Amino acid sequence: MTPPAARRRPAADAAPGLGAILGAIPFACAAYARADGALVAGNRGFTDAFSALPGHRDRAQLAAALGVPADADGAEARAPHSGHWYALHWRPLSLEGHDLELLTAVDISARLEALDTHKHQQEKLLFTSRLMSVGEMAATLAHELNQPLAAIVNYLNGSLRLVGQAGGPAQVERALVAARTQAEHASAVISRVREFVRAREPKRDAQDVTVIANTVLELLRLEAERQQLRIDLALSAALPMVYADRVMVEQVLLNLVKNAIEAMREIPAAQRELRIEGRVNLDDEIEVRVLDRGGGLDAAESEQLFSPFFTTKTDGLGIGLAICRSIIEYHEGRLFFEPRPDGGSVFAFTLPRAEGRL
Ligand SMILES: Nc1ncnc2c1ncn2[C@@H]1O[C@H](COP(=O)(O)OP(=O)(O)O)[C@@H](O)[C@H]1O
Ligand SMILES: [Mg+2]
Structure with missing residues (x-):
């Protein structure tokens, strides 16, 4: 051998x-x-x-x-x-x-790494430009609408005075008051948008999703009561802290819950069911889910959902979800829609854990 x-x-x-x-x-x-x-x-x-x-x-x-x-x-x-x-x-x-x-x-490790970094930078750039364009559009819109709205409120106040002095018909007075309420509401919406767009420096630290959810529910309590709607908070116990800007995440959750409430305007009160769930997902991120029993979305709608100014509501601005998505992407998370199997929609977003980030 x-x-x-x-x-x-x-x-x-x-x-x-x-x-x-x-x-x-x-x-x-x-x-x-x-x-x-x-x-x-x-x-x-x-x-x-x-x-x-x-x-x-x-x-x-x-x-x-x-x-x-x-x-x-x-x-x-x-x-x-x-x-x-x-x-x-x-x-x-x-x-x-x-x-x-x-x-x-x-x-080729170094080359692949460089490619990866390049791709990452491009994605970041894309995200920044999207955030800017949503912000710019919102700012322009807010500016353009603010003045005519203020004028409308002034005219309505003037008309109300005249009707009052002349002892005019009560129906006209009621209609004018209702119109003024709507115009004031529109102004409030716009000033909220402007407030958001006024580039607040995001500040991320450890935040408790339960506290955020409770703040949002408090803000929406009146609206929910008016619609005879109960909101179930089903966050799993001892949910880990997230690494996030508190106010921004509040804004996102507020928008999603408002959309869910609005989606159930047309269905009988007894069927209205709004749930907020929170859990740790398979990627070890915190996933917050907002579930409703509204009409859901068809395929065409769900494609445009996140485009700025897409709305199916007569009183909608259509920038809520676009802004929410930008905020969540800024937090390295995802915001997505899923049809709810037994009717309704799920809007969910993910956030990274605070652990190891501070
Ligand atoms: N929970 C939901 N159920 C059904 N449709 C929804 C829901 N949330 C959002 N949408 C759809 O997405 C559109 C865009 O939402 P959004 O960006 O918040 O703007 P807006 O609420 O002003 O219309 C809504 O007009 C609606 O058609
Ligand atoms: Mg909305």
């Missing part, structure tokens, strides 16, 4: 030029015998990169360990022991009477 050392490197011994050639190649490079796929020789780069990988002495086993087909030329593979990525190339080589397959493995 041949001694193992001699069996391992027959061609290298027989083709003394091989080691020198491999040594001159600046990438991880190795030669395998074409006949049986056994490693014949490898350069320093190859040893550094792959000698820790069991099976690297056999072409098929090496390919299997890297998760690529044994003959895949140009495959990109991740070395499981180091986490580095390699572009693998196989080339036939006949040297001094030996038939070999030459493997080069170029470390």
Whole structure:
């Protein structure tokens, strides 16, 4: 029987030029015998990169360990022991009477990382520009609407005075008062939007979702009562703290719950059911879900849902969800819609845990 050392490197011994050639190649490079796929020789780069990988002495086993087909030329593979990525190339080589397959493995980890960073930066840029355009549109709209609304309120007040002095019909007076209430409400909405858009510097720290939810419910208590609607708060006990700007997240939850209340305006009071759920999801994020029993959304609507100024309401602005999504994306979370299987909608958002972020 041949001694193992001699069996391992027959061609290298027989083709003394091989080691020198491999040594001159600046990438991880190795030669395998074409006949049986056994490693014949490898350069320093190859040893550094792959000698820790069991099976690297056999072409098929090496390919299997890297998760690529044994003959895949140009495959990109991740070395499981180091986490580095390699572009693998196989080339036939006949040297001094030996038939070999030459493997080069170029470390592309740095390039992939750069690509990844680039992609991340582009996404960030896209997000920032979206946030700006929503903000700018909201600011412009608020500015444009504020003055005519103030004028409408003034005219209505003037008319009310005249009707009062002339002892005019009570119906007219009631209609004028109702119109003024609406106009004042519209002004209030706009000033809330302006307040939001006035680029408040976000400040993130550890926040308790339960406290945020209770604040929001307090703000909406009157509106819920008026609609004879109970809001169930079903947050799992000991929900971890989130890393977030409290006021911004309050704004998001407020918007979602308001939408849910508005979605149930048309259904019988007994069927109105609004739930807020909170849990830790599979990605270890905190997921807050707002569930309603409204009419839900059809496919076309759910596609446009987050576009600024998309609204199906006569009194809607259509910027609530667009702003909410920007806020949640700023927090590295996701805001999404799901149809509720037994009728209604689910609007959910995720936030990262505060743990390890402070
Ligand atoms: N819970 C919900 N159920 C059904 N439709 C919804 C719900 N929330 C939002 N929508 C739809 O998305 C649209 C956009 O919502 P939003 O951005 O908050 O603007 P607005 O409430 O001013 O219309 C709404 O007009 C409505 O058609
Ligand atoms: Mg809304």
